[in-house]
Amino acid sequence: MSVRVEPDDTRVIHRDLNRAYPTLVRGEGVYLFDSEGKRYIDASGGSAAVTAIGHGVPEVVSVLAEQAGRLAYAPTHAFTTDAVEECARLIIEEFAPEGFGKVWFVSGGSEATENAVKMALQYHRERGDGSRHLVIGRRQSFHGATIAALGFGGNAGRRRPFAAILPPAEHIAPCHPYRCRANGACPPCDLSCADDLELTIRQVGAENVAAFIAEPVVGATLGAAPASEGYFQRIREICDRYGVLFIADEVMTGFGRTGKAWGLDHWGVIPDLITCAKGISGGYAPLGAVLAKPEFVGEIRSRSGSFVIGHTASGNPLSCAVGAAVLRYIRDHGLIENAEAVGGYFKARLLELAERHAMIGDVRGMGLLLGVELVRDRESKEPFPPAWGVGKRVGAATLERGLVSYPGAGTADGAAGDHLLYAPPLVITREQVDEVVGILDESLGAVEMDLAGVAG
Numbered sequence: 392m393s394v395r396v397e398p399d400d401t402r403v404i405h406r407d408l409n410r411a412y413p414t415l416v417r418g419e420g421v422y423l424f425d426s427e428g429k430r431y432i433d434a435s436g437g438s439a440a441v442t443a444i445g446h447g448v449p450e451v452v453s454v455l456a457e458q459a460g461r462l463a464y465a466p467t468h469a470f471t472t473d474a475v476e477e478c479a480r481l482i483i484e485e486f487a488p489e490g491f492g493k494v495w496f497v498s499g500g501s502e503a504t505e506n507a508v509k510m511a512l513q514y515h516r517e518r519g520d521g522s523r524h525l526v527i528g529r530r531q532s533f534h535g536a537t538i539a540a541l542g543f544g545g546n547a548g549r550r551r552p553f554a555a556i557l558p559p560a561e562h563i564a565p566c567h568p569y570r571c572r573a574n575g576a577c578p579p580c581d582l583s584c585a586d587d588l589e590l591t592i593r594q595v596g597a598e599n600v601a602a603f604i605a606e607p608v609v610g611a612t613l614g615a616a617p618a619s620e621g622y623f624q625r626i627r628e629i630c631d632r633y634g635v636l637f638i639a640d641e642v643m644t645g646f647g648r649t650g651k652a653w654g655l656d657h658w659g660v661i662p663d664l665i666t667c668a669k670g671i672s673g674g675y676a677p678l679g680a681v682l683a684k685p686e687f688v689g690e691i692r693s694r695s696g697s698f699v700i701g702h703t704a705s706g707n708p709l710s711c712a713v714g715a716a717v718l719r720y721i722r723d724h725g726l727i728e729n730a731e732a733v734g735g736y737f738k739a740r741l742l743e744l745a746e747r748h749a750m751i752g753d754v755r756g757m758g759l760l761l762g763v764e765l766v767r768d769r770e771s772k773e774p775f776p777p778a779w780g781v782g783k784r785v786g787a788a789t790l791e792r793g794l795v796s797y798p799g800a801g802t803a804d805g806a807a808g809d810h811l812l813y814a815p816p817l818v819i820t821r822e823q824v825d826e827v828v829g830i831l832d833e834s835l836g837a838v839e840m841d842l843a844g845v846a847g
């Protein structure tokens with residue numbers, strides 16, 4: 392096998408059809424190794440925020456092998472398994488916020504979004520509120536790439552090619568202090584972006600609104616942007632006032648990523664439904680879930696008796712056994728605490744970098760979900776011209792030097808803007824963070840030199 396797979400030599404449809412891909416052969420802890428023996432530090436945590444406990448953890452590998460040998464797949468319409476029961480028990484008893492008691496398993500984040508919305512609509516319908524069909528999301532958000540999940544998200548670039556077939560959904564402004572558009576009201580923040588939810592509900596009619604969906608810290612599309620203090624409390628009040636279900640998309644933020652079990656824990660807010668994936672199985676198997684409260688499930692139980700949902704891989708025993716092993720590892724190794732402590736150190740080191748690199752406009756995030764927004768002018772926050780592909784260039788420069796970053800574009804307004812997302816395994820140490828920051832420093836310097844050539 393060649394070391395770099397060239398576009399003309401592969402039968403795989405890769406994400407970038409014009410790029411030669413190095414071949415990865417092994418992972419250990421926070422490191423990945425390619426077929427040439429080159430080492431990379433996995434600071435994006437996969438694509439992205441997935442590899443919660445690092446690569447090659449023997450405890451998980453042995454659970455995976457044991458479960459595969461015993462029972463890899465089960466017909467879940469007829470049976471339950473120890474694996475699915477144990478994974479659900481661990482999620483509820485060890486991680487879930489107060490009041491949650493039931494778990495529906497799927498195979499990833501997009502399915503979790505779609506299933507949570509279906510469950511919300513069915514809940515309203517069976518309670519005689521069948522007109523509630525609309526989902527309100529936020530601009531610059533991401534809830535998955537499948538058609539409906541894409542429609543609930545508000546990232547303009549991702550939506551545009553499919554706009555004609557996306558489901559009807561409303562989008563309010565994100566809560567994003569760095570680029571707040573509330574006429575200078577933020578800071579000090581008057582939470583007008585939260586009040587926008589109430590306005591929108593009233594405009595479309597509360598009787599038509601099923602749910603509001605939001606990421607506690609916006610990951611892929613805003614580069615780790617947490618909400619302002621008080622935002623989610625206000626959102627909760629508004630949802631309660633209008634009978635709208637609040638779905639927290641914790642696909643990136645769940646299971647300790649932000650230094651608390653859930654992103655919303657930072658504000659003490661309890662949603663109605665939680666979607667999660669990624670860190671739940673740490674990349675060892677595809678897994679996602681929707682968490683619900685017993686009374687929510689009870690409404691369906693006492694009426695039709697079953698949710699109209701279901702996929703071939705729902706409750707897959709292999710994925711659930713792996714999920715349980717990963718969650719035990721997070722719990723037993725104090726990884727949530729590590730995310731908080733090392734995440735704080737990482738953020739401080741990135742802020743130091745900002746002093747040396749004028750192109751860093753903002754450093755943000757919580758725990759080990761961190762973002763660096765790149766700007767042409769720090770004062771005015773003017774983004775780089777999209778054609779320059781600055782985020783991608785920095786990402787390529789770090790990769791060349793052995794650091795996996797997760798670059799994103801459209802950060803400023805859906806079209807322009809660049810950021811780098813960092814979400815390394817929660818086991819990362821301060822020394823490894825120093826390594827990340829050192830490579831990023833050098834890479835930013837190299838791209839700055841290139842850009843001086845472009846601009847000059």
Ligand SMILES: Cc1ncc(COP(=O)(O)O)c(C=O)c1O
Pocket residue numbers: 438439498499500501502504533534535536606610611640641642643668669
């Ligand atoms: C917040 C959020 N929700 C949903 C998804 C979709 O998850 P998946 O790619 O597993 O379908 C993602 C993926 O990045 C995400 O970040």
